[in-house]
Amino acid sequence: MIASAPSKYPHLDDTRSGLPNICGWEGTITDVTNHDEPIFLSRTNLDISKITAGFACALHMHQPSVPAGQDGSVISNLQRMFENQGEGDNHNASVFAWCYKRMGEWIPDLVAKGENPRIMLDYSGNLFWGFRQMGREDIIGDLKRLCEPQYQPYVEWMGTMWSHAVVPSTPIPDIKLHIQAWQHHFAAMFGYDALARVKGFSPPEMHLPNNPDTLYEYVKALKDCGYRWLLVQEDSVERLNGERLYHDDKYIPNKLVARNSRGETVSITALIKTQGSDTKLVAQMQPYHEAKSRGRQQIGDVTVPCCVSQIADGENGGVMMNEYGRDFVPFWAGIKENGRAAEGVVGLNGTEYIEMIEAAGVNPDDYPECQAVNQHKIWQVVNPDSATPEAVAKAIEHLKETDHQFHMDGASWTNDLSWVRGYENVLGPMNQLSAAFHKKYDRQVQADPSVTQQPEYQEALMYLLLVETSCFRYWGQGSWTDYAQELYRRGEAALQK
DSSP, X not given: OOOOOOXXXXXXXXXXXXXXXXXXXXXXXXHHHOOOOOSSTTTOOOOGGGEEEXXXXXXXXXXXXXXXXXXXXXXXXXXXXXXXXXXXXXXXXXXHHHHHHTHHHHHHHHHHTTOOOOEEEEEOHHHHHHHHHTTOHHHHHHHHHHTSXXXXXXXEEOBOOTTOOOXXXXXXXXXXXXXXXXXXXXXXXXXXXXXXXXXXXXXXXXXXXXXXXXXXXXXXXXXXXXXXEEEEEGGGEEOTTSXXXXXXXXXXXXXXXXXXXXXXXXXXXXXXXXXXXXXXXXXXXXXXXXXXXXXXXXETTEEEEEEEEEXXXXXXXXXXXXXXXXXXXXXXXXXXXXXXXXXXXXXXXXXXXXXXXXXXXXXXXXXXXXXXXXXXXXXXXXXXXXXXXXXXXHHHHHHHHXXXXXXXXXXXXXXXXXXXXXXXXXXXXXXXXXXXXHHHHHHHHHHOGGGGGSHHHHHXXXXXXHHTOXXXXXXXXXXXXXXXXXXXXXXXXXXXX
8 A cells, every 4th residue: 555645745735826837847747656555455355366356447537628718818728618608519518527526426436236346447638727717616525535545446537748748740849748747746736646646647648659769768858757557559569570569469458569769668567448439339338248258378488357448538528428427337236246255257447467466476568569550660670779860860860751651659549530731830830949948848747846836937848838739739729720730839938038
């Protein structure tokens, strides 16, 4: 069990100077998150010997922050939906709000009935801030309830990028800023103990970079920030020889290996999100039915239950809005004794699963290895043991010219969309703002870490992170790209203060 956070840690409010509290106490956050204590092992009520297979489901929740409030103030898109009910599907605003809070009612009710539910939650920092801006204490209160010790291990919070930035097209120096900003904001809203339990990471859009240097810095940042595992899309990774993942390997942890252009390597445990129409599958509890067709399998010399991992938007689409409660709430009564008094399929959370199988004797070195898709083509041209940035850059350019299937845009669960092509009017300003931010602040922060507590730094960082929100490159040219350009202008002005 994780010890309670020492009283030496400062109290954090989730807003500061009228802005989200996303920086200022990085040393404290690092101290809280960098530990190896088990999270769920002492709290799980499951017996691994009675588990035939498991399923782990995550819900992804997000609303961007947009300059669309009164006098152009930055507000949550959820607030914009409430204030403009006649546009598009904005009439669903109240349903979306209900989706953000309902686990805070469902889980306690199920637990009170003696049932054994599991759910992983991924909320963007924008969304947390939006709840506070809108005065939705009902939502915040229900989510705080899920952080109470009696609801572990039923609920697992997952970390993410603060403003839903897709990693492959985020400037490398900003990746860690997003990761730390979310941790900072989460601790301020839900407490240090809750943050200390966050060990899994959910990438926005399940987008995994395949540029060797970007992936290396991403994985390194995750590990520096205390994360133990990452959720990845099945099609975004490959075996080290370039083959697709072997069928059975999708249902056990993998080791994601990241090698940069200097030949340095770092790795992190990955759970593989299997393919499918995610929202519909999760809403209708399909991962359970998939797990029923699975069983136990071997990792090294140890036989353990496999686990089907899935994630879905928690609020989007008619199925999630209208059918999920119908299927999720009554479902758990039918399997409440599985893994306890009876043998069978159980719900699991990611950290719980990893801790259980490793406590049963699994060595993480025996996890099958994978890397980001397309990287084997680079390492066929460049000897990874003697790689140089120049050689890797030359190989990438050659492959782009000679192989129409090769790209370094990364891969996600929506590979029919690009967050790069056609968005020069967003990416250009985004990269300019990032360069200006680091030019102004990197040396200052290195000389005096308390600089991050200054309101001017906080404001500039917020606009930098907001400009990198993926939504401004998801909906096409128009009002959404205009939002990005306006946020860029405000970020530029903040840096000139």
